[in-house]
Every structure is written in C-alpha cells, then in structure tokens.
Amino acid sequence: MLAAIVIAVIKMLVLFAVLMLFVAYGTLAERKVSGHIQDRLGPLYCGPHGFLQPFADGLKLFFKEDIVAKESDKFLYFLAPMIAIVPAILAIGVIPFGESITLFGRKINLVMTDINVALLYLLAVSSFSVYTIVFGGWSANSKYPLLGGLRSAAQFISYELILGLSIMGVIMIVGSFSLVDIVHYQKGMWMVVYQPLAFIIYMVAATAELNRLPFDLPEAESELVGGYHTEYSSMKFAMFFLGEYANMVITSAVAVCLFLGGWYSPVPFLSWVPGPIWFVVKLVAVFFFLLWLRWTYPRFRYDQLMGFSWKYLLPLALINILATGGVMLFLQGGI
C-alpha cells in the first residue's frame, strides 16, 4: 500500500516536471522555429543558442508589475489564470507513454492511471479550458477581452463537437476508450493508416481548440490587441501562456496515442529503443507540426471559421464514422 502511494507520488512529480519542462522549452521552440522560418535566428544570447531563455523570460515576468484592472470582476479575474493550466495537468494523468516496466521486482505502469474511459475523461477536461478564456474575457470588463472571449466560446462549441466525432472512428475500430488499449492495438500498424481522414480532422479541430493560427481568433493580435488576456500582466499573463503551451503538449500527446502508434517504434529494427523515447520523439514531431502550421497559414475570417466547422468538417467527420462502420460491418461478413 505504502509502496503504491510512493510510486504514484513519484510518477506524479516526474510527469509534472516533464510537462513543465516541455512547456518551458515549447516557448523557446516556438520562438526559434518562428525565427528560422522567417530567416531570422530567434533568441540567441541567453545561454548557448538561447537555451536559457525560458528561465530569463520567467524571471522577467515574475518581477513585472502586477496590474489589476480597476473595474474588473475580481473573483473571476483572479480565477481565470489560476485554472488556465488545470486542464492540461488533469489530462496528463491518463496519457500512457510506455510499456509496463519492472523495477525492484515491482511492476510499474508508465501511465498515471489507466482508466477505462480515458478518452471521455480527456474530452471532458480539455473542454474545461474554455472557462479560462471566457472568464478572462468577461471579468476584465474591457472590450477587447470581451470580444476575444465571445469568439472563443463560439469556436469552442463548434470544434469540441468535431474533435469528439473525429476520434469516434478510432474508438469503433479498437472497441475501447482506454488509451492504453488503443496504443496496444497499434503495435502492428499505426491508426493513421486506417483513419487518415480522422487524423486530419483531429489535427484541424485540435488546432482550433488550442486557439492557434490559423484559428487564433480569440487572441487575434492585429484586431484584439491580445484577446482575452489583454488586461493581464506579470505572472497572471504567464499562467495563460503556460496553459496554452501545456494544452499544446497534451494535444500532441493525445494525437500520438490515438493515431501515431504511441510508444511503439515505426520500424521493427528500431524496437530496441525504449518506448518513452519514441513517445517523446513523436510528441516533439507533432508539436513542431503545430508551430509549422502557425507560420504557414494566415488567419481565418470569423464567418469562414464557423462555416468551415459546420459545413465541411462536421459532414466529413460523420461520413468518416459511417464509412468506418460500413467497412467494419463488411469485414465481419455483413449484418
């Protein structure tokens, strides 16, 4: 009993530390990748090739003046940045990143908890992150955050649906909501081969959920200053930032689990490389793809965004589910 608690605590600490490390270096990666895509260099002088930049940024934000908007709704104003990172921390509990290992004669699962409704849980906690944006937008009592919050609410309702529908095909094939089961199913072949359309829809919907370009209407710098976090400064602003990048990491991790074979190596002769390393490599690849998207496509107009969701993605997702069901029925030999 005691050993189980100790193991759980250690796993929690390691996962949290790794998530924070990913978030810190996610911000650096964003700046470096955007720099190089624009033929610049990005952060360069803080440590070798700007390697210590995240810590310098953190220190700077920590010592900046903490401005509280005068006419704000104080409770929600303080609550919004507090809960910004909560969905990501809740979500990391169900993400498996390796096969069970045996240490000191004790079997350790490389996942915090393998609950049988992991995917439902993930969808539930990830939709929680809309509260951060809506609270932040509402409470500051200022026009730009309010517009950002409104846009975000509409965007979330549209794309949450698409996100849920896109992973239905995967669940139908595997027959389980557990992420561990889904990854085990992909030992021979990645799910993206069976469900390419679902993967594309998932990535589009996830990008929209993360409020990243080309779907970053809630924070659209050129129209809304900073969107929902316009009135925040110092560490409160940093919390929004942390939340955004933590959500990116989690979304990438879920994409890896659902479609890219989790911790399994893509080619058999490299299977001696430990699972968690493969997991991280794939995670970084998906993360990089999100950054790459950001610097390639311009922002959607608002009606285009909604139209794209309801007119194209929703029918596509439904067709994907129908086609998956039809093929499964056919393979089983008809009704």
Added chain:
Amino acid sequence: MIGPLLKGLRVTFGHLLKPSVTVKYPYEKREVAERYRGRHILKLDEDGREKCCACGMCEEICPADAIKLYGKEDPEFKYSDVGKYAEYYVIDYARCIFCGLCVDSCPRGAIEMTQDYELTVPGPGRINLIKDKGWLLEKRGGE
C-alpha cells in the same frame, strides 16, 4: 484544396532550412559600400597642416544647417598653406542628414566622409552629438 496547403507548408519548411540573414550586430558588422556616407573627416595635407581654408562653402550649402565654422588668419602658415584656417569647426550630428553636399562643394577636398556609421553617444540630450574640430580632424602619426 489540399495541394495549395501542402505547397504553403513546403515554402515555410524551405525557409526553415535556409541560412538566416541576421547580422549579429555588435559582434559582427555589416559590410558597407565603398562610397558609403558615414561620419565626416577633415583632411590634412602632406605637412600635417589642415586643408580647410574656412571658405564657408560647406556651411552655406548644408541643407540641414548642421555645420558651423569661422576662420582665422594665419600669417605664418602654421596651420594651413593659404594663410587662413578654421579656428572653429562644428558638425551637429543630430541635424546632419549625411547627404554629402559639403564634400561636393568643398573646393580643396578638405572634408570627406568615411565608412564609420557608429555615431551613438552616451547620455541624454543632443549635446554629445555636436562634434568639434578635435574629433573631426584626421589623425596623423598615431596622434
């Protein structure tokens, strides 16, 4: 629909691999053109005397009104070979637009522009940007 999207991704990835165009300025400096118009210099002749005869053409033509000078007689030809030299010669770099008209108008080739473009000065105000003759004169013999 998918084709153009992939093309866009290819373009940005191509730029990711390209070498950057950044010049890490304080550590490495940009090469300037041979005839770059930087700060001025007042030339000396072979004997180390000033070429400037204080005719005032540069002051007259300067469109930014950045140059101020007045001459003084020099009967012993100590400072100049024509018996007159600029006792006071000042260029205000807060006004100067680096057009080079002073160089064109100088009848004796006494004023030239160099490739030196680092003219920032410490402290507030513009007083440090007003450069006098001591700073402008060409240095000779490790002076």
